[in-house]
Amino acid sequence: MTLLTDDQRQLHDMAKSFLAEEGTIKQQLRHWRDTGCKDGFGHGLWKQFAELGLTGIAIPEDKGGLGLGATEAALVLEEVGRNLTPSPFLTTAVATARALEGTAQGDRWFPGIVAGEIVAALAVDEGKHHRPEAVATQATRSGNGFTLSGSKQFVVHGASADVILVAARTGGSAGERDGLTLFAVERDAKGMEVENVTLADASKAARLTLDKVEVDADAVVGEVDGGWAPLSRALAAGRAGSAAELVGLASGAADMTTDYLKARRQFGKLIGEFQVLQHRAAHLFSEIEIARAAAYKAAELLDRGDERAELMTHVAKAKAGRSAALAVQEGVQMHGGIGMTDEHDIGLYMKRQAVLDRLFGDWRYHAGEVARIAGY
C-alpha cells in the first residue's frame, strides 16, 4: 500500500507544525542570510531537531537514533522544503548518517549527531556536475594510514562540518565504482583547505583542496576499495530526500502562487479568474502531485530494500526537479513584478530550487541514469 501508516502521519503532522512555527523563512532563512551567518543555518534550530529526535531519524535505535526509514525522512523533508528551512538535516542526518551506518566511524560520530552537536558533510563532486563514479581524488597508502590529495566542490555545510566524508580513489580509475574508498576527515585536518562558498540561495557549500592530508587507517568508512557501498547508500538517501524536499518546495511555491491568484486584481477582477492562469495552475498541481507520488514510492522501495529502488530514486529526483522548476518559474511569472523583488518570498523558492536540483545530481543526470539502467 502506498498510504502512510498512522505513525507516519503523526510524524508528518509533528514536522509540519514544528517547521511552520520554528522553521519559517523570516525566522531562519532570511534571518541567517541577512545577519551574514557563516553557517547559513541556526544551531539553535538544529538543537530543536535533536530535542524532537529528528537528528537521529536514520540512525539505528541501538545507536541512540529513531531507526526510521526513507519514508519518514521524506515526510520531514517535505516540510523543510515548504518552509525553505536551512539546516543540516538532509546532509547530516539523512545522507551522511546512512553512509556511516554499521561502521566504526558511525559509532564515533552518531552520539554527537543525535545530540545536535555535530554537523557532518559529504564530499563527492569534483567538477561542476555530479558524477560520483568520476572521483579522481587520490588516497595513497602511507605508513599506518593514507594521504589524500585532490579537490572537491559543492560540499554542503563543509565549512561548518566537524567531519567530512571524502570519497577518494584507492584503486581503479576515474569512471569506475570499484576502487573508491570513503574517508572520515576532520574539518581541521592538516593540509585541507576549506573555502566557504555562499550559493545563490544563501546556503553554504565548501570547496576543498586536499594537499597530502594524512589520515589514519581507521578513518576509512567501511572497506578500502569498497567505498561505493556506503557512498551509494548516502546518495540514495540524499536523492530520495532531496526529491521530497523539492516536492515540499514546489508545493510551498504553488500554494503561495494560488493564494496570489485569489488576491491580486487587474482589469477589475481577480487574476485567478483568467482561464489562461487557471489552466497553468491546474497543470502545475498535477505535476507536483505526480512528483510527490514518485518521491513516496522511491522512499517506500528503499525502505523495503526492493530491487527497483535505485531506478525509482532516479525517477523521483528527476521528476521532483522538473516539477519544482516549473513551480518556481510559474510562481515568479504569475506574481509579476513583485515576484522579482527580494522583499517577496517567491524568489527565494526559485533560488533554493536551483540548488536542490543540482544537489546529488540534477534532473537531466537522473533521466540519463534511468536510460542507462534501462539499457538504452
Place this chain on the structure above:
Amino acid sequence: MAELDQFRSETRAWLDANCPAEMRQPVKSEDDVCWGGRNFQFQSDAQKRWLQVMAERGWTTPDWPREVGGGGLSPAEAKILKEEMRAIGARNPLNSFGISMLGPALLKYGTDEQKQRFLPPIVRGEIRWCQGYSEPGAGSDLAGLQAKAEDMGDHYLVNGQKVWTSYADQADWIFCLVRTSTETKHGGISFLLFDMESEGVSTKPILLISGYSPFCETFMDDVKVPKDQVVGEVNKGWDVAKYLLGHEREMISGMGLGGGSSLLGKIVGEIEDPALRAEVAAFDVDALAFAAMSERFIDQLKAGEAHPAMPSMMKYAGTELNKRRHELVMAAGGSDTLEWESERTRKGKPAREWLRTKANSIEGGTSEIQLGIIAKHILRLPGA
C-alpha cells in the same frame, strides 16, 4: 498481514491452475480483447474459458459485492489479485464499459431491483454496454444536451441523436443522458437505460483519421423506454452522469500506463539520435512517476481519501502522457512507422494507434475541461 499473504498464495495457485496459457500471451490486436455481449465471437476456447472461470468467482469485478455476483474482495485483496495477474501476464478476462462505467453508478444510484437485474450480466460479460452522452451540439458543454424523453404515462418516448457512442454498433444496451425538463440546464437531465434492439434505435459508425471506427452516431426515433429504467431520480441524472464520468476518467487515465509495458526506451529499438534519447528518457521518468501516482491514487480512492476531482487530474495527466508516448514511438520509427497498409507494420498499426491517441485528451472530457475542474474544485480559483 498473514491473511493477505495466504490470500496471495491461494490466488497465485488458483491463477496458475485456471489461467489458460494462451491467455498469458500479450494481446496482439484489438480482436484479442474480450468485450463479451450477445454478439461477441470468442476468438478461442481459451478466451471463453478464461472469462467463464473468472466470472464464476466474480473476479471480472473483484471489488463488487457478492450479492450482485462480484468478488467481494477488499481493496488490498483486489490489489493483490491485480498484481498476481500482472505477474503471469494474464489478460484482462473482460473489457467492459459495464464494469468500468455503468456498474459503479448503478451500485451508488440504482434501486435494488436494478442492481439485481443489470449487474450480474455485466459480471458474466453477457451484456455489452455503450455510452450515450455527447451530442452534435453538446460536446464539452455536455449539460447542453437536447435528446429528449417525453413522459407518456407508462413509459418515456425518446427522440434525438447521440455521437461518439463508443462501439454502439456492437453494444447490447446503452446508458443514455436525456432531457426530461427544459426548466434548468443541469436540473432537467435524466439517466436512462435501454436495449439497443429497441424499435427506433439505429447506429452509424464514424470513420476516424486512424482509419478505424470505434465510435458511432446513434439515432433515437420514438424509442419507448419503460419507466423502471431510469437510474436515480428523474431530472437528477446529472449527478449520476458526473459520478460515472469520474469512473470513466479513471479508466481512461490508465492509458498513461501504456498497458503496463516496460520503459519506452527499451521497446522502440536502437536510438541513435542523442536528442531523441534525451526525450525518451525524460518521457520514461514521467511515465514511471505517473505509474507511482496511479497506484497511490487507487489506494487513496479505495481508502476514501481521494479528492472527488482527482480523476480529472489523472485523466489529464494520463492522456497527455499517452499522446507523448505515441509521438515518440513515431519519432523513433522514422519512415518505417509511416506505412499505412503494409504487412510489415501490421497494416499501419503504429501510425493508426498514434492517431487514435489524439482522441484520448478529447473523449471523456477534454484536457481543458479537466484543467477547469481542477482549478475550480481543487485549487478553488475564483470564477472557474
